[in-house]
Amino acid sequence: MIKNAVATLMVRLHHLPLPRAAPAPTYRCRRHITLPLPRPQASAAAMSTATEQAVADQKRALRADVRRALKALSPDQRASEDLAIQTTIMDSSWFKASKRLCAYISCKQLREVDTSKILEECLSSNPGQEELAKDLYVPRVEDKNRNMRMLKITTMDDLVKNSMNILEPSPVDATGKDREDVLSSSSPVDLLLLPGQAFDRTGRRLGRGGGYYDTFLMKYQELAKEKGWNQPLLVALSYSVQIMDEGVIPVNSTDVPIDALVSSSGVIPISAAALQRMR
Numbered sequence: 001m002i003k004n005a006v007a008t009l010m011v012r013l014h015h016l017p018l019p020r021a022a023p024a025p026t027y028r029c030r031r032h033i034t035l036p037l038p039r040p041q042a043s044a045a046a047m048s049t050a051t052e053q054a055v056a057d058q059k060r061a062l063r064a065d066v067r068r069a070l071k072a073l074s075p076d077q078r079a080s081e082d083l084a085i086q087t088t089i090m091d092s093s094w095f096k097a098s099k100r101l102c103a104y105i106s107c108k109q110l111r112e113v114d115t116s117k118i119l120e121e122c123l124s125s126n127p128g129q130e131e132l133a134k135d136l137y138v139p140r141v142e143d144k145n146r147n148m149r150m151l152k153i154t155t156m157d158d159l160v161k162n163s164m165n166i167l168e169p170s171p172v173d174a175t176g177k178d179r180e181d182v183l184s185s186s187s188p189v190d191l192l193l194l195p196g197q198a199f200d201r202t203g204r205r206l207g208r209g210g211g212y213y214d215t216f217l218m219k220y221q222e223l224a225k226e227k228g229w230n231q232p233l234l235v236a237l238s239y240s241v242q243i244m245d246e247g248v249i250p251v252n253s254t255d256v257p258i259d260a261l262v263s264s265s266g267v268i269p270i271s272a273a274a275l276q277r278m279r
């Protein structure tokens with residue numbers, strides 16, 4: 001019974017960690033995750049509800065810890081990590097080779113790793129450098145039920161602030177035409193640059209708790225499977241203090257693992273796909 005419960009708890013077998021880059025400093029979380037074992041007489045349904053609640057509580061506590069650690073980062077440290085992470089990505093062969101991607105529009109207030117230089121590079125189409133321009137899709141929250149779309153933009157002027165103070169694309173462009181939704185596109189994206197609150201070297205990712213990214217990633221992975229497309233590389237951007245020791249980040253069955261992590265110390269490829277594409 002307990003064995004079964006543990007199996008249900010540890011819902012997903014995550015990728016093995018195979019760090020290649022110099023390890024980034026790790027933030028040691030105050031709270032270490034312990035598996036809440038249900039009492040033997042609990043029913044299966046009550047057990048899973050209790051487990052889900054425990055995981056949700058542990059995620060909330062970890063988010064609060066990380067929020068504090070991010071707040072304590074000095075502006076100089078933040079700026080230097082922002083630059084190192086973006087430079088690593090823009091100089092990489094896998095980014096240069098990527099022609100179509102999804103990326104987040106970083107929000108200073110949320111203390112997210114800056115993506116402004118990367119976005120600029122994606123949208124750049126200086127005369128004679130058209131080959132550098134990439135198709136770029138960015139998130140737009142549609143409702144509170146985890147529905148987020150990735151819509152194509154061609155300039156940063158396509159963005160407006162939403163109620164959460166995050167820049168996002170309007171659903172229609174200046175000519176009144178619907179922006180292309182990446183889930184309705186006839187071609188795949190090769191790369192997704194992901195935000196998050198905490199990550200580890202086995203591919204675990206903790207988001208802001210909305211479930212928007214996990215839901216979107218699940219839909220995109222299903223679509224790619226249906227269409228016979230290669231799965232896109234899922235690459236998260238992380239400040240050093242957001243990289244946790246193994247076992248600290250709680251996960252449940254809907255958490256989608258990432259393929260690689262980029263920190264100021266470099267790239268940490270995690271999955272087999274990352275090891276192959278990020279050489």
Ligand SMILES: Nc1nc2c(c(=O)[nH]1)N(C=O)[C@@H](CNc1ccc(C(=O)N[C@@H](CCC(=O)O)C(=O)O)cc1)CN2
Nearest residue numbers: 104105106107139140141148164166195208210212213
């Ligand atoms: N830049 C960026 N865009 C994004 C996301 C993101 O994480 N980053 N999202 C990813 O989902 C979606 C928006 N989801 C969001 C979910 C929560 C919060 C937020 O402000 N959370 C507060 C806590 C609020 C609370 O606990 O009541 C926070 O994290 O401090 C913002 C965006 C889509 N766009």
Ligand SMILES: Nc1ncnc2c1ncn2[C@@H]1O[C@H](COP(=O)(O)OP(=O)(O)OP(=O)(O)O)[C@@H](O)[C@H]1O
Nearest residue numbers: 059206207208209210211212213214215218254255
């Ligand atoms: N694919 C899904 N289908 C159904 N529910 C989901 C899915 N993905 C996430 N959820 C639900 O959304 C809620 C928030 O999930 P979780 O705390 O894992 O989000 P997160 O990883 O912090 O956020 P995000 O994925 O947006 O970055 C949970 O109740 C979770 O069960």
